Amino acid sequence: MWKEIHDEHNKHVYDDCLTQCELDQGELCGYTEIPLSSGKKHIDHYVKRDIDPNLTFSWTNMIAAVKDYRFGADWKDDHIKKSDYDSSKKRYKNILDPVVDDFTGRFKFYTDGFMEPSDCNDTLAENTITMFNLNDETLKNRRANSMTLARSMFEGGMDKDEILHFLASDGFISSVEYELSQV
Numbered sequence: 001m002w003k004e005i006h007d008e009h010n011k012h013v014y015d016d017c018l019t020q021c022e023l024d025q026g027e028l029c030g031y032t033e034i035p036l037s038s039g040k041k042h043i044d045h046y047v048k049r050d051i052d053p054n055l056t057f058s059w060t061n062m063i064a065a066v067k068d069y070r071f072g073a074d075w076k077d078d079h080i081k082k083s084d085y086d087s088s089k090k091r092y093k094n095i096l097d098p099v100v101d102d103f104t105g106r107f108k109f110y111t112d113g114f115m116e117p118s119d120c121n122d123t124l125a126e127n128t129i130t131m132f133n134l135n136d137e138t139l140k141n142r143r144a145n146s147m148t149l150a151r152s153m154f155e156g157g158m159d160k161d162e163i164l165h166f167l168a169s170d171g172f173i174s175s176v177e178y179e180l181s182q183v
Contacts, residue, residue, distance in 0.1 A: 002049060002056050018043050021064035028171050030063035030098045031072040031132045032139060035171040039066055044073035046097060051085050060099045071133040079131060096128040109175040111147060113140030146172040147179040154183050 044065040065073035117125035
């Protein structure tokens with residue numbers, strides 16, 4: 001059924017779903033916070049369709065994601081296993097769900113863009129970083145650039161809320177918020 005919404009006469013259904021996911025996510029990739037306007041994007045099924053086909057059209061299982069083999073959805077899909085899935089809870093056992101779980105305060109960021117759990121005992125956060133390869137060099141560099149820009153803007157006299165508003169569409173908002181919380 002999912003393949004059918006990619007057919008020419010049904011493509012508008014897929015496009016409408018992708019647009020709604022983008023809007024729900026502030027037009028940022030649900031896994032990496034890369035602006036969805038910056039490259040190839042798609043609807044990722046957080047729980048892969050071959051692991052639980054019943055979730056194929058579940059709204060909370062559809063994530064607008066950047067398409068890049070080095071991280072995010074593509075990395076997850078290449079590394080997740082059926083044994084990682086808890087069918088009774090309809091979720092993966094060892095990673096966070098970006099639609100359902102609260103990520104607030106769960107991660108800290110360093111000036112080089114490296115991220116880690118705020119609590120060293122938070123294995124869900126650690127596994128999430130690993131499963132989505134969130135410390136990939138390109139992601140680290142982009143986060144570092146966003147954090148540096150935010151700090152420069154703050155040091156130049158801009159208000160934190162103005163900075164967040166100004167940089168919102170540039171992505172990596174969690175690392176920018178973290179950086180601004182440290183000044």
